[in-house]
Structure formats: C-alpha cells, structure tokens
Amino acid sequence: MTDRGSLRSTLHQRxxxxxxxxxxxxxxxxxxxxxxxxxVCKRVQGxxxxxxxxxxYRALDLLEELGLVRxxxxxxxxxxxxxxxxxxxxxxxxxxxxxxxxxxxLLGDLADRLDAARGFALDATHLALSGVCRKCREAxxxxxxxx
Amino acid sequence: MTDRGSLRSTLHQRxxxxxxxxxxxxxxxxxxxxxxxxxVCKRVQGxxxxxxxxxxYRALDLLEELGLVRxxxxxxxxxxxxxxxxxxxxxxxxxxxxxxxxxxxLLGDLADRLDAARGFALDATHLALSGVCRKCREAxxxxxxxx
DNA sequence: GTACTTGCAAATCTTTTGCAGACTC
DNA sequence: GAGTCTGCAAAAGATTTGCAAGTAC
Numbered sequence: 001m002t003d004r005g006s007l008r009s010t011l012h013q014r015x016x017x018x019x020x021x022x023x024x025x026x027x028x029x030x031x032x033x034x035x036x037x038x039x040v041c042k043r044v045q046g047x048x049x050x051x052x053x054x055x056x057y058r059a060l061d062l063l064e065e066l067g068l069v070r071x072x073x074x075x076x077x078x079x080x081x082x083x084x085x086x087x088x089x090x091x092x093x094x095x096x097x098x099x100x101x102x103x104x105x106l107l108g109d110l111a112d113r114l115d116a117a118r119g120f121a122l123d124a125t126h127l128a129l130s131g132v133c134r135k136c137r138e139a140x141x142x143x144x145x146x147x
Numbered sequence: 148m149t150d151r152g153s154l155r156s157t158l159h160q161r162x163x164x165x166x167x168x169x170x171x172x173x174x175x176x177x178x179x180x181x182x183x184x185x186x187v188c189k190r191v192q193g194x195x196x197x198x199x200x201x202x203x204y205r206a207l208d209l210l211e212e213l214g215l216v217r218x219x220x221x222x223x224x225x226x227x228x229x230x231x232x233x234x235x236x237x238x239x240x241x242x243x244x245x246x247x248x249x250x251x252x253l254l255g256d257l258a259d260r261l262d263a264a265r266g267f268a269l270d271a272t273h274l275a276l277s278g279v280c281r282k283c284r285e286a287x288x289x290x291x292x293x294x
Numbered sequence: 295g296t297a298c299t300t301g302c303a304a305a306t307c308t309t310t311t312g313c314a315g316a317c318t319c
Numbered sequence: 320g321a322g323t324c325t326g327c328a329a330a331a332g333a334t335t336t337g338c339a340a341g342t343a344c
Contacts, residue, residue, distance in 0.1 A: 017343070019299065038333080052301050057334065075220045075274060078333085091267050092274075100265055110257060118247055119281030120238050126277035127239075130220075134266025164318075166324065184309080199326050204309065225308085299342075304335105311330070318323075 010066060021051055025059035026083075029069050034080040034090075034099055074099060074128045087125050093133035095140075100133060157213060168198055172206035173230075176216050181227040181237075181246055221246065221275045234272050240280035242287075247280060 008018050021044070028043040029035060035043070041056040060081055063069045071079040074092045089107060091100040104124045111122040155165050168191070175190040176182060182190070188203040207228055210216045218226040221239045236254060238247040251271045258269040 015297065017298075019342095021300075036333095050301080053333095054302080054335080055300060058299085073220060073277075091261065091265065093267075094270070094273065100267065102261070102264060106260055106264060107257065108255065108260070110254065113253055113255070114238065114249070114276070114278070117249060117253060118238065119284065120240075120247065120276075120278050121280075121284055122276060122278040123241070124276075126241065127220075127274055129261070129267075129269060129271075130273040131261070131267050131269040133268075137266065137268055162323070164323075166317095168325075197326075200308095201310080201327080202325060205324085295344105297343095300340085302338090302340105304337085306335070307333085309330105309332080312328090314325105314327095316323105316325075319321095 007066070007068070016062075020048065021055050022059045022062065024048060024051065025056055026063055026068060029060075029063070029081050030083050033082050034072070034074070035082075036078040036080050038078070040081065070125070072126055072128060075130055089124050090128035091133070092128040092130050093136055094130050095132050095136040098133050098135070099128070154213070154215070163209075167195070168202050169206045169209065171195060171198065172203055173210055173215060176207075176210070176228050177230050180229050181219070181221070182229075183225040183227050185225070187228065217272070219273055219275060236271050237275035238280070239275045239277050240283055241277050242279050242283040245280050245282070246275070 011018055024044045024047055025040060028040045032039060032043060037053070037056055037060060040060065041051070041053045044051050044056060060069065060071075064071065064081075068084055069081050070084050071081045072090060073079050074090060075094065088101040088103055091102060092098070093100075107122075107124055111124065114120040114122050158165055171191045171194055172187060175187045179186060179190060184200070184203055184207060187207065188198070188200045191198050191203060207216065207218075211218065211228075215231055216228050217231050218228045219237060220226055221237060235248040235250055238249060239245070240247075254269075254271055258271065261267045261269050
C-alpha cells in the first residue's frame with residue numbers, strides 16, 4: 001500500500017484526499033531524511049511559500065498514521081521524520097550532533113535477547129543510540145562528556 | 148567525588164553552595180528515578196512549596212554538570228533525570244510508556260561492534276530503546292503500532 | 295451542499311532569560 | 320560589600336487547537 005495509487009484510495013476510503021500540501025510534505029521528508037517538522041516546513045515553503053507550519057504538523061501526523069513516514073527521537077528534543085522504508089539504526093554523537101546510520105543487522109541478536117529476557121519487542125529504528133563519534137573522539141580523545 | 152563532603156568542597160571551589168533547594172532536587176531525583184523536571188519540581192514542592200520550577204531546572208543543570216545526575220531521552224519529548232550511578236539500559240514501551248530496565252551487559256558486544264564498524268563510542272545509558280513491552284504484546288498481540 | 299482542508303491566530307506546554315531582592319561569607 | 324542564589328515575570332520555542340473561509344466532489 002505504498003504506491004501512489006493505493007495511497008490515494010486508502011485516503012479516499014476515509015473521505016480524505018492527497019492534497020498538494022500533503023504531497024509536498026511527503027516529498028520533503030523523502031528528500032531531507034531526518035528532518036524536523038521545522039525543516040520540512042522550510043523545504044515545503046521553498047516550493048509553496050504560503051504553506052503553514054500547522055499544515056505540516058497535521059500532514060506529518062496523517063502520513064505517519066498511514067505508515068508512510070515515521071519519526072525518530074534523536075535525543076535533545078526535536079523528533080525527526082523520515083520515510084518508512086528508511087530502516088536503520090541511528091547513531092547520534094552528543095558532542096557534534098552528527099547522525100550516522102548503521103544497518104539494523106549490526107545489532108545482532110539484541111532483539112532476540114531482549115525478547116527472551118523481558119518479552120520486549122524491540123523497534124530498533126525508532127530511537128537513536130547515543131555516544132561519541134569517531135571524529136570527536138579523535139579531536140579530543142579524553143573527554144567523554146554527555147549531553 | 149560523590150560523597151557529601153567532597154561535593155560541598157567541589158562547589159566551594161567554584162564559590163557555590165549546596166543550598167536547601169539543590170539538596171531537595173538531588174533527593175527528589177534519587178527517590179523518583181526517571182523523573183522529568185516537572186515531576187522533580189512537584190516532589191520538591193511537597194517539602195518546600197515555594198520552590199520555583201526555574202530553580203529546579205537550574206539545579207538539575209548544575210547537578211548534571213557536577214556529574215551527580217544525568218538525563219536520558221526516553222522518546223516522546225521530556226528528558227528524565229536520574230542519579231549518575233543508576234546505570235542501565237532503558238526499554239520504553241511506546242504503547243503504554245512503561246519503562247523497564249536491563250543491565251548494560253545485555254547489550255553484549257554491541258559497543259565493540261559499533262566501535263569497530265564506525266569508531267562510535269556508545270553511551271548505552273543515555274538513550275532508551277524503544278519497542279513494545281510484554282504486557283502490551285499480550286494484551287494486543289497483532290498491532291505493532293509506533294509512537 | 296456536505297465534508298474535508300487549510301491558514302491564521304491564539305492557546306498551551308516546556309524551557310530559558312532578565313532582573314531585583316535575599317542571603318552567605 | 321561582593322558575589323551567589325532564588326523567585327517572579329516575561330520571553331522564547333515547539334506543538335496543538337478553534338474557527339472561519341476555501342475547495343473538491
């Protein structure tokens with residue numbers, strides 16, 4: 001149900017439409033990756049200057065409900081949105097705020113272990129792992145400051 | 148430098164003091180575990196009603212700078228504070244918002260693998276892992292909704 | 295015409311900042 | 320008396336809500 005046609009009909013069943021604003025928001029999320037609502041709004045306004053941030057929030061909610069985008073908490077406040085297919089684990093450096101991505105396979109059997117230990121179904125892509133990135137470690141090897 | 152005496156002298160070196168408000172905030176964090184600034188404030192006000200939320204924020208910042216407390220992003224907005232020694236990985240259920248904790252050892256060699264793959268120094272306690280807890284899975288086994 | 299969408303303004307919530315008075319040494 | 324600490328009020332930033340006007344079918 002990810003292709004354009006079925007998206008339209010999914011919306012239609014609910015009496016909703018794929019409006020230009022919603023399409024622009026979806027496009028912006030696709031293009032930007034890891035964008036905050038604010039950033040998405042800026043991007044959309046590059047094409048259609050009058051689109052309101054309120055509309056962006058509402059569109060993001062709707063698109064998330066439809067399973068087209070998802071949001072990830074990268075720490076320090078702002079959630080970021082990306083398209084649903086964009087599946088990997090995020091690594092956030094809390095020194096420079098850089099975001100790196102690694103395939104979920106790198107987690108190995110962590111999900112299984114959490115399931116076994118606590119019955120917890122891990123959703124690895126929803127949250128980021130925090131730490132210090134290579135660049136920052138090389139720049140300043142001793143501090144392991146946290147934010 | 149975690150005991151009361153050296154804390155006092157650390158503060159003193161900076162021309163600062165361990166005021167009743169700061170002590171109350173520290174106590175509240177100790178008692179509550181995973182408390183938001185809001186919750187800490189409520190707790191403190193139970194003892195000293197006039198303490199302002201501003202003071203709580205400032206005390207939390209200071210205590211964090213001193214390495215006595217740390218904050219963790221558990222997703223959906225609010226950071227929560229806990230005492231520094233409180234070291235484990237948090238599992239947040241995004242259905243019921245329940246927080247579970249597992250020893251960091253359960254991550255196995257994840258930290259090593261991230262280091263090897265990306266030179267990333269994982270700080271496992273800073274962020275939570277997100278997913279669905281046992282209770283919610285049993286209550287409603289099919290949905291794997293995200294928040 | 296009805297129902298959905300949008301933009302705008304205002305409300306809300308969280309966190310930060312400026313400042314004057316109180317307190318400590 | 321100098322410098323720190325606090326409470327209050329206001330500012331700032333992010334997100335949500337109410338509502339009237341616009342639009343699609």
